[in-house]
Amino acid sequence: MPYVNIKITQDEATPEQKALLIRGVTDLLADVLDKNPATTVVTIDEVETDNWGINGESVTARRTRER
Amino acid sequence: MPYVNIKITQDEATPEQKALLIRGVTDLLADVLDKNPATTVVTIDEVETDNWGINGESVTARRTRER
Amino acid sequence: MPYVNIKITQDEATPEQKALLIRGVTDLLADVLDKNPATTVVTIDEVETDNWGINGESVTARRTRER
Amino acid sequence: MPYVNIKITQDEATPEQKALLIRGVTDLLADVLDKNPATTVVTIDEVETDNWGINGESVTARRTRER
């Protein structure tokens, strides 16, 4: 019954990549802790770049500066 | 001051049902732990079906398969 | 597959009360959203009173002041 | 490497205010715990008012009532 939450910034992952993340995390928990995939829950939060801060500034500001 | 977070997949709950969940959780905490409803916070996260995985696949894929 | 997280301050709930919270939340989701109890996950976080702040002070400080 | 999550109701903060929250939290962790801003992560969740409950009702209902 593990529960895994992945937070990434928005527009970074396609549906296919999100499927790979879900598959990969579920397999990892099965391999390492013998967890049953049928009860392994994975959720992905996609956070707007205005709403994600690193080094005291938003990712929006950081990417604008780095352009 | 309890804080409760409910995660469900998107488009599953109407505003009325969400109001029932908020009311129900608040009453439960008042009944069981004598918590003051005025400081009981409940948030509901509605997660896209691409972003919710169970049994190694997304809910989108699972529902498509089951149709 | 709902996932519910309940945060309360530490030493507030006995095992019996926690069982009532788990039962109550699961029944609520079954009643309101017809969710399957078998895949409804509930976790309870018990937070130390030094680590819970309200109105700018910790619960420890608040309770000491109110004694 | 602190990780801070701020939950507020939707449409309450402009990009500029969110930038101030990110800056403020990062500075606070640097000042109080000497944390490196470069590895301090802050995320802001903006929750719909239907999805935020206080005192057993949603913020939507509360604000409608108070108008």
Next chain:
Amino acid sequence: MPYVNIKITQDEATPEQKALLIRGVTDLLADVLDKNPATTVVTIDEVETDNWGINGESVTARRTRER
């Protein structure tokens, strides 16, 4: 800068297994989304079995029943 949180019940993972989970999740995010391991944060919450509910009962009760 992804942030991943893994919740498992307590006493299920040794330090070595937790290290494998951290390594595995970080590699997965590097492989799938080309994320920089240096800024990928993984936290593991170990939840007491009284505090984890599935199918309306705590894991403690469930395991006692299944013994």
Next chain:
Amino acid sequence: MPYVNIKITQDEATPEQKALLIRGVTDLLADVLDKNPATTVVTIDEVETDNWGINGESVTARRTRER
């Protein structure tokens, strides 16, 4: 009614420092968003260093290596 969660590694903050974090975050939300301190909730999670990963390794391993 903002809800703020701060995750730091264990044994990094004294009760006094945690009180400063609670005070600081509450004041920040009052200053920036005019939020009422009386309904601003702050929780601090202290995570064991085995349970916090950065750059694919646990903080325990990283600190041992850096000694």
